[in-house]
Amino acid sequence: MIRNRIKFICFLVLIFLAEINTLLAQKVTVLQQGRPTSLRGLSVVSDKVAWISGSKGYVASTKDGGRTWNWQQVKGFEQSDFRDIEAFSDKEAVIMSSGTPALILKTLDGGVSWQVKYHNRDTSVFFDAMDFNGKYGCILGDPIKNRFVVFETLDKGLTWKQKDPSKSPVAKMGEAAFAASGTCLTINKNGLLRNNELMVVSGGSASSIMYALSTDKKWIQQALPITHSSSSCGAFSVATDSKHWVVVGGDYTHDQRTDSTACFSDNGGKTWKMAKLTPGFQSCVEYTSGNKYISTGTAGTWYSKDGGLNWVKIDNNSFNACNKAKSGKLLLLVGNNGRIARYTPPKEYLIPYIKI
Template identity: 55%
Template sequence: MKQALLFTFSIFSCLLSSTSLLKAQTVTILQQDKPTSIRGLSVVDDKTAWISGSKGYIAKTADGGKTWDWQQLKGYEKSDFRDIEAFSDKEAVIMSSGSPSYILKTTDGGLTWQEKYQKTDTSYFLDAMDFADATHGYILGDPINNKFLLLETKDGGETWAKSTNPPTALPGEAAFAASGTCLRVLGEGAIYIASGGKSSRLISLSKGKSEWEYANLPISQGKSSEGAFSVAIQKNKGIIVGGDYANDKMKDSVAVITTYKNRHAFQVVTHGPEGFQSSVEHIADGIFLSTGTPGSNLTTDGGLTWKQIDTTSFNVCRKAKRGKLVLLAGNGGKIALFKM
């Protein structure tokens, strides 16, 4: 009886703690009313973060998001910088979607930007960028001739070349340039791609392997506006989110869970986020934050159940690589702070 009472008390304490944690979340607007749609967000540490957006806009903070230094890159006013990867307050790489496709880099905190890659071919559409470390990174692009475009750098973004081993794409399959998080490159060299469209799959390449693995996702798919938009990986599991951005209030099949060791087995989340989600981020052990046009959602049990914590529209959420700072960004130059 004593053990039963202790077990019951333990369960009650865990539920109370989880409920209190969910009630304690806040999303606070830091910046808005700028003429740019932000989809690129890179949080370096608790002080430094960079954003990139449409119409050639870039911004950087050095005080955890309280103030931002904005600039519109001269000569790139029509570029839509859909993703950014920052390594410090001085060094960052940005990529633009659409045509022409550009990759730019700064090493002086954004005072000057050097063009490292340009492609005027209209078949090129860059979706997302991620790095395993400060030197080795990848950029994912929509399929060309049934192969996903995969650019690779081994010198911190100074030079880029096509990967000799890109993954195969199905007819009508692509990736979404919605938040820069449909591509994840882990520090150990593993690559994860969440695709959508007529088919939605988790495509992965393990460290030291040459064969890509393909797994069909039990997530909304079949239309060009549907599929998986983002993937987040922690040590023992992954969360994939998406849905239908053209019907963003639809709650069915917008989130699934997979295990790190078995990437072909998925668990459909029945109590998932409130509608379409374009970005998901691992915050702490068992805790993931997701966001999209209908608002932001949080899970504290590894993705099994979600609770909407805010109804403001955002495109992307990211946590500091070194630290606890979590930011969100979206249309109209909107930037927000997430606190637990």
């Protein structure tokens, strides 16, 4: 009886030690910082290739997994705020500018030259985020006349067309999306129905998730249990793994508040549950593998190994966005002052058998 009790206690101790080791093993390593740009656009193509974009017209790319970066201010667009970027290779990428003018640029030669694919000086047009699935791409803009603005491309960003407003999601008065990390819009590549299931999260007067097929007229809209009611708070980012969805957000003016900042759905958005242990304000969440998610924001970087139910802080630095390689394991983070970092995931530890 005593021997069994000792075995059980040893087992609990080993589990605790393994958990501590797991948390200590993962880390966020700053690769470089100190440039006069706020980075919010991030697209990791592979373990070698990634692109980033930010304010004051800055764009950079790497071919060696983030060790070195090729920086530039896009000529003629030095005042543009490139809030999102989508890269397809070390040569091909699309950048999107928020504010006025609203811009979409594309390069086919690694950034040597950029072609203007959309240009609009109408101050009512404000782009928030962009996502692609193969050749199909989508850009989300803030509401105009109570309808979110949606642009689509079928040729990897060479040409763009605005979606019929009657087929775009409806916005409540005071509701909008956040151009904080390029992830308030995502395309669920493994959607329950079929590919190109568009997903949008919002904030302001309401905190909602809206999702529909890119070809659908009808959007399903559901309230989220994320803090809202003012222009600084709501749902900022959504990440998916097929039918499991995770949303993060909060209030960026009170970024240490940990109430109502993360929630998840394990049935494709039908019902939502609030996380038990929640992070401070988070502007971006990313699915990594299994049930694991990474989120980041001005309140630091957080890790969940149980599908977003519980979150543990792993780094104190402020970041705006995180993104994992489309093909590979590289996961990078970007933030203000040109800060770029790499995330090292936890190792899996085997609990040894101890004979007593």
